[in-house]
Amino acid sequence: MKPLLRVAVLVAVASLAVAGCSTQAATIGGSARTADPAGPTPSTGPTGTITVLAAASLQRTFTTLGERYEQTHPGTTVQFSFAGSSDLVTQVRNGAPADVVATADEATIRKLSAGDLADGWPQDFATNTLEIAVAPGNPLRIHDLRDLTARDVQLVTCAAPVPCGAATAAVERAAGVDLHPVSEEQSVTDVLGKVESGQADAGLVYVTDVRGAAGRVDGVRFAAAAKVVNTYPIAVLHDAADPALAASFAAYVRSDAGRRVLTDAGFGTPAR
Amino acid sequence: MTAQDGGPTTGRDQRQRRRRTTRPRLPVPWWLPVPAALGGLFVVVPVLAMVGRVDWGSFVALVTSPASTTALGLSLGTAAATTGIAFVLGYPLAVLFSRSTARWVGVLRALVLLPLVLPPVVGGLALLAAFGRLGLLGAFLDEHGLRIAFTTTAVVMAQVFVSMPFLVSSVEGALRVGGDRYERVAATLGAGPTRTFLTVTTPRVLPGIVSGLVLCGARALGEFGATLTFAGSLQGVTRTLPLEVYLQREVDPDTAVALALVLVVVAVVVIGVTSLRTRAVVA
Numbered sequence: 001m002k003p004l005l006r007v008a009v010l011v012a013v014a015s016l017a018v019a020g021c022s023t024q025a026a027t028i029g030g031s032a033r034t035a036d037p038a039g040p041t042p043s044t045g046p047t048g049t050i051t052v053l054a055a056a057s058l059q060r061t062f063t064t065l066g067e068r069y070e071q072t073h074p075g076t077t078v079q080f081s082f083a084g085s086s087d088l089v090t091q092v093r094n095g096a097p098a099d100v101v102a103t104a105d106e107a108t109i110r111k112l113s114a115g116d117l118a119d120g121w122p123q124d125f126a127t128n129t130l131e132i133a134v135a136p137g138n139p140l141r142i143h144d145l146r147d148l149t150a151r152d153v154q155l156v157t158c159a160a161p162v163p164c165g166a167a168t169a170a171v172e173r174a175a176g177v178d179l180h181p182v183s184e185e186q187s188v189t190d191v192l193g194k195v196e197s198g199q200a201d202a203g204l205v206y207v208t209d210v211r212g213a214a215g216r217v218d219g220v221r222f223a224a225a226a227k228v229v230n231t232y233p234i235a236v237l238h239d240a241a242d243p244a245l246a247a248s249f250a251a252y253v254r255s256d257a258g259r260r261v262l263t264d265a266g267f268g269t270p271a272r
Numbered sequence: 273m274t275a276q277d278g279g280p281t282t283g284r285d286q287r288q289r290r291r292r293t294t295r296p297r298l299p300v301p302w303w304l305p306v307p308a309a310l311g312g313l314f315v316v317v318p319v320l321a322m323v324g325r326v327d328w329g330s331f332v333a334l335v336t337s338p339a340s341t342t343a344l345g346l347s348l349g350t351a352a353a354t355t356g357i358a359f360v361l362g363y364p365l366a367v368l369f370s371r372s373t374a375r376w377v378g379v380l381r382a383l384v385l386l387p388l389v390l391p392p393v394v395g396g397l398a399l400l401a402a403f404g405r406l407g408l409l410g411a412f413l414d415e416h417g418l419r420i421a422f423t424t425t426a427v428v429m430a431q432v433f434v435s436m437p438f439l440v441s442s443v444e445g446a447l448r449v450g451g452d453r454y455e456r457v458a459a460t461l462g463a464g465p466t467r468t469f470l471t472v473t474t475p476r477v478l479p480g481i482v483s484g485l486v487l488c489g490a491r492a493l494g495e496f497g498a499t500l501t502f503a504g505s506l507q508g509v510t511r512t513l514p515l516e517v518y519l520q521r522e523v524d525p526d527t528a529v530a531l532a533l534v535l536v537v538v539a540v541v542v543i544g545v546t547s548l549r550t551r552a553v554v555a
Contacts (some may be wrong), residue, residue, distance in 0.1 A: 183504025
């Protein structure tokens, strides 16, 4: 029993030491990576691969933008990772190997320190507003925010801590309406899903979500929505492996060609 | 040795007596502790690292906020209800599974244990398909004014779905290990099936039942995916502690970590208390 215990303790100490070493190795690898970018950049315009972290609500538009960018910039590959804006910010803070980040509101990207982002970023590239999503044909005849307070309407919204929930709270204040949702979801896609599946009668989602649902839900515009505009910022990360390529893609998103894709999906254009 | 033969004894007495009577320890291969220690560390280190992140200065304030206590209360209540329901429904299932040799029972068994390997979010989708407003049974229930979605009932249903298989497989294992000779003896002595079940089978597999209940309760306490998909998330109604942790993580990682620690402590207490009880029962 005793020698066995000694072996176990030895092993525990040894593996802790190993764990310590590997942490160091990772840090070294990380700093080597940031020193790297000057090397492989060719003079004829950026080529190579970049990784873009983007808000879940940008999934369709950014996938299209990535394909168009690759077509017009031969030799480039754009990889995406889509998640909730807060998750993206957490990933960047924890050193995720990424080059560009685009979030669904300004408050979220502000959680990144100046040291996380390259100089001159973030910059706004799109706006979005809320709309009421209802079952196709609007069977409950919902025409305004006030209609959502009726007792037999099962309303679903985003929870206050996530960007779409903050927008929902602002809209409630602007319209002077007190909503009582049956569920406060963690993401706008969860809200849309509950309306699409018929679990809920109505949900507050972005205009772009309704358009993206392609007929599975109908959108109902309401007056107060225009008073609460969400602005989407994009930024090149300080640790981008290839800052030139990263800046080139971010500029493409903000170019006229990029704007067109975004506008087609229902996004608005931010004031310059 | 049973608990009865020594009169009233404490757990410590029993353990000491047991230690004296145990046979010499069977030697293990010399290399075995290496992977064992790595395995242990892999689980322990992240938990300790999380504890290290806790902001103790504001811990009490974070944990006792109304949102936190409501979520904790809801979690404990639903997990307790789930464990009770899983016992009433799952124990008979386990008995049937362990007694039957029919092939279709084998198939049924595989289906019932499916949630063990299914991602919980898929379980949530399955529950929606059955009990959602437009679901197989849900549409019928809705017509009769019974709405399950977005209620605490939905939370318990999601938890039962994912955690009952733990109880079933644990109890079934205990039933198979012991064989059925005591039951057969009881039958020859004239005891009916119900009496044999209650006075022979149940006491015999009690440790298996207890550990099954613990596993089931712990799994229910941690349930997240199926709840989020099927029940939604509303403070005091459907937002259990894991959902609150996930939500708080968005804005306030300190609160999320503090709540996560509460969840860990509750789980450790549940497992600790019941494993002591189990030992007392086994001894």
